[in-house]
Amino acid sequence: MKQDKYTEKLTYSVRSMEQLTAAAWSMVIECPDVAAKAQPGQFVNLLPDGNFTLRRPISICGIDREQGTLRIVFEVRGKGTAALSQLRAGDTVNMLAPLGHGFTLPAKETRAILIGGGIGTPPMLPLAQYFGANAVVISGFRNQDAVILQADFAAAGAKTILCTDDGSAGRFGLVTLPLEEEIAAQKPGLICACGPLPMLRATAAIAKAEEIPCQVSLEERMGCGIGACLVCACRTVDPDGTEQYRHVCKNGPVFNAEEVQW
Amino acid sequence: MADLSVNICGIPFKNPIIPASGVFGYGREYEQYYELSRLGGIATKGTTGTKRTGNLPPRVAETPMGMLNSVGLQNPGIDAFIANELPHLLACDTVILANIAGSTAEECAEVAAKLDKTDVHMIELNISCPNVRQGGAAFGTSCTAASQVVAAVRKATSKPLVVKLSPNVTSITEIAKAVAAEGADAVSLINTLLGMRIDLRTRRPILHNNMGGFSGPAIFPVAVRMVWQVANAVDVPVIGMGGVMSGEDAAELMMAGASAVQVGTAIVQDPYAPLRIIDELNDWLDSNHIASAAELTGSVKPW
The missing domain is CATH 2.10.240.10 (Dihydroorotate dehydrogenase, electron transfer subunit)
Structure with a gap:
């Protein structure tokens, strides 16, 4: 990595790295200046070491202002994310952050339904921590081997509903069925969602029909x-x-x- | 500290490093990182007669040592640019090159005429955008069409006129000679090379526009070659660009014949790239005991 005064501004230290599944990794980055500003729903843009031209945008999964750290959870999709997955505690990473417009949050007492699909699940964690017991997290994965973050959501105090496409863990089927059940049980004040486009489209359609504010990443x-x-x-x-x-x-x-x- | 100043068409630049059109918007996003007055100049996002929404996404793909883009000249139109963006840019204490484009020679001339009434320093006429169906590269790939559009724009403005050339031609020197003959005060090159990538899984081109403009360090040798050829073919100054990532790249492009250097893809990767490149160019000049950046222009000793 180049070391000049401009690159130094974007250079941060990896505090820890943990493999969550065959493809998903969790990275904690020491970045007090970024952590102080970061908001749920924002993202970081990481430049992998090597011959890469473009940065890799990854949503923020955890903001710890006391520790001065951010947590990101990402999936190895190609060569760039594969290179990022090789980083270990003590390595440095070139990061532009925090970027983007995040979630607009109502009062913590609002009943919020948080929908995550696959690697779209991580940005729901800061929201679950914010809404705590008022949050219902409905997350969907391909199968049991792809499931991530369920213990984190539970630790935040949220009700968790797990769905898999093949029924190998949690409920069999799409996240939209439990979403409709939860709306029927008690209409929420907010729905937030991140994941594959068909899931977002279906979630937005339900929210619109039920006249519930909905924010999508x-x-x-x-x-x-x-x-x-x-x-x-x-x-x-x-x-x-x-x-x-x-x-x-x-x-x-x-x-x-x-x-x-x- | 070397003298980094250069002069193009009578316009003084404090240094030869200019963010290229398209990567820098109208500058606002970069002001959160540094003062724009540190830049030699700014080539603004290509602006057309009326608002353009641009192409369907995906608009970008990574390639080995480079990238493809197909933004399609998304811009708010010249009136909005002059009203909302130009006053702010002109207050930034750097040279502003207003990059313009159009579907017809008349549209380009109309845009240039509107800019002629402003205090913008230079006009950069894009006859080489690969991402729009009409105009753009259609002008830049034929000597006749290039001559016609430059002649029309030349009549519309007395501002220093830079014409941005396409590399997607058989002979870039013929196009350069044609636009210089019609009164271009300078030429800038190279715009992106036309490229394409395909997603093996879906068999779909990654870009929704199928093809797009290829930029980044992979095209740098093509830029050096074409700048050298054009600098030897025309008497007007050449502004070089194409994959410049470092101060040494900038020095190399200047040796090939460039009077100044635009930086594009490096900024997409790192907002600080132009400042780093200015520092690196200065350091390279100092360590080689060269007093002035301008001395580099055309100083290559060809075999």
């Missing part, structure tokens, strides 16, 4: 991460019906569901 292939290069475009619709592109890195990653052109 979106994903798109990203460039600069700060809103300048305009590559991570997301189709949105203004209240007056005007369609336009907004950008996941700056206007998002968290959008109000009704802003998104599904």
Whole structure:
């Protein structure tokens, strides 16, 4: 890694690294300046060591202001995330953070349903910690081997409902069924979701039908991460019906569901 | 401390490093990291006669030592640029190159005429965008079309006119000669190379536009070659760009014939890249006992 005064500004130390599943890793980064500012729903943009041109945007899974650390949980998807998974405690990482527009949080007493799909689950953890016992976390995974963070959600005091596509852990099927049950049991004041697009679309449709505020965290292939290069475009619709592109890195990653052109 | 100042078309630059059009927006996102006055200049996001929404995503793909993009000239249109962005940029104490594009020569001329009435320092006419169906590269890949659009824009403005050239041509020197003959005050090159990647699993091109502009360190040798060829073919100054990642890359492009250097992909990777490159260029000049950056321009000793 280059060591000049500019690169130093973006260089942070890895405090710990833990493998959660075959593909998912949890990294804690020492970054007091970033942790002091970071909000739930924001992301970090990491440049892997090696011949990589683009950074890898990863959502924030934990903010510890006392320790001055952030936690991220990511999945190895390609060569860049594979390189990041090789980092160990004491290594340094080049990070631009915190970035993006996070969740807009109502009072902690609000009943909130938090939906996570696969590697979209991690950004739900800071929300579960915020809402505590008022949160219901419904998370969906391909199968038992992909399940992550259930103990963390429980430790936050949230009610947890686990679903898998093949029924190998928790309930068999999609997250939308328990979502509808939880709404029927007691209408929440907020739904937050992050995960695959079909899951977000279905969640947004239910929220709209039930007239429940819904915030979704979106994903798109990203460039600069700060809103300048305009590559991570997301189709949105203004209240007056005007369609336009907004950008996941700056206007998002968290959008109000009704802003998104599904 | 070497003298980093350069002069292009009578416009003084405090240093030769300029964020390239497209990666830097209108500068606002970068002000949270440093003062824009530290930059030699800023080439602003390509701006057209009316607002453009840009291409469908995905708009970016990583490649070995580079990237592809297909933003498609998303911009708010020239009137919004002049009203909302230009006053702020002109207060930043750096040279502003307003990058413009259009679907027709008339649109380009109309945009240039509007800028002519402002205090913008230079106009950079993009005849080489690979990501829009009309205009863009269609102008930049034929001498006749390039001549026509430059002639139209030349009539519309007395501002120093830089014409940004496409590398996706058989002979970039012929295009450079054609635009210089029509009154271009300088040329900038290279815009991105047309490229494509395919997702093996879905058999879909990664970019929704199928093809896109290839940039980054992988294209640097092409940039050096084309800057050298063009600098030897025309009498107007050349602003070089294409995969510059370090101060040494900037020095190399200047030796090939560039009077100043634009930086694009390096900024997508690291917002501080232009400042680091300015420092590295200064350090390289100092350690090689070269008093002035301007001495580098065209100083290559070809075999």
